[in-house]
Amino acid sequence: MRVAVIGLGAMGMGAARSCLRAGLPTTGCDLRESARAEFTAVGGTACDSPNSIPQGTEAVLLLVVDAAQTEAALFGPAGCAGRMAPGGLVISSATMSPDDARRLAAQAEARGLLYLDAPVSGGAAKAASGEMTVMASGTPAAFAKADPVLKAVAAKVWMLGEAPGIGATVKVVHQLLAGVHIAVAAEAMSLGIRAGADPQQLYDVVTSAAGNSWMFENRMARVLTGDDAPRSAVDIFVKDLGLVAEMARSLDHPVPLASQAQQLFTAASAMGQGRADDGFVIRVWQALTGIKLPGDKG
Numbered sequence: 001m002r003v004a005v006i007g008l009g010a011m012g013m014g015a016a017r018s019c020l021r022a023g024l025p026t027t028g029c030d031l032r033e034s035a036r037a038e039f040t041a042v043g044g045t046a047c048d049s050p051n052s053i054p055q056g057t058e059a060v061l062l063l064v065v066d067a068a069q070t071e072a073a074l075f076g077p078a079g080c081a082g083r084m085a086p087g088g089l090v091i092s093s094a095t096m097s098p099d100d101a102r103r104l105a106a107q108a109e110a111r112g113l114l115y116l117d118a119p120v121s122g123g124a125a126k127a128a129s130g131e132m133t134v135m136a137s138g139t140p141a142a143f144a145k146a147d148p149v150l151k152a153v154a155a156k157v158w159m160l161g162e163a164p165g166i167g168a169t170v171k172v173v174h175q176l177l178a179g180v181h182i183a184v185a186a187e188a189m190s191l192g193i194r195a196g197a198d199p200q201q202l203y204d205v206v207t208s209a210a211g212n213s214w215m216f217e218n219r220m221a222r223v224l225t226g227d228d229a230p231r232s233a234v235d236i237f238v239k240d241l242g243l244v245a246e247m248a249r250s251l252d253h254p255v256p257l258a259s260q261a262q263q264l265f266t267a268a269s270a271m272g273q274g275r276a277d278d279g280f281v282i283r284v285w286q287a288l289t290g291i292k293l294p295g296d297k298g
Helices: 012-021 033-040 067-075 098-110 123-129 140-153 166-194 199-207 214-225 234-250 256-273 278-289
Strands: 003-006 026-029 045-047 057-062 084-092 114-117 132-136 154-159
Touching: 003 012, 012 026, 012 033, 012 057, 012 123, 012 140, 026 033, 033 045, 057 067, 057 140, 067 098, 084 098, 084 140, 098 114, 098 166, 114 140, 114 166, 123 132, 132 140, 132 166, 140 154, 166 199, 166 214, 166 234, 166 256, 166 278, 199 214, 214 278, 234 256, 234 278, 256 278
Parallel strands: 003 026, 003 057, 026 045, 057 084, 084 114, 132 154
Antiparallel strands: none
């Protein structure tokens, strides 16, 4: 199966390399020359535009930022849909609203393409090891066609139904939890620092006790060392928690914790931290209270 991965970012690069390891001829597409060079160095082929993927590509995995980028990469002036084989498969893995997932699925189907609504989780590390979690919905034919790619990139594939939009719905709910967990992890760490607790000892206690969460353990470890290189950036949660609010509003369903978390990420972005690792939403509390973070220099 000839595969193209659109977007060689933190997760796309890992997914593309996982496809290569699985023996799938894989083209990686990214605007950045550095990303293309990294992928070709491990034996892949690369291009800088979706409409430059090989003619007859049978499956396209899109790991871009949002619905707008997904639509442009597929159906825009430089889109790849026209380069795909008849009956080819679109695996749409950007986080987006359920309505956008349904709309893009309809466009794909109108062009004779299969569509899998397949958001992912796991971050750069799981993408690199081919162990992402995929929360997917689509027809049996789409799942069958996707099987070689899903086996290459995922440790767990949730088959959530046939209707597009179900995968997107589950991912939006997941992002509600992820965003709130990161924000409250930062709040707890900053409070402990302000109160005089040793940050490393605080981290060690929490991660051995009932108050721990995966996000606290993962994100606050980076805060301890000052490692703000983005695996998932602050601005991602400005966007994703916005999707939570949008979906909740359409259902007349209050989401006060998610809304507060979005405001904290928005504040961090306004402070110039939008491209920092999302755990560095803690800099909002630093700005308010003057605490010194353990990884800060000087």
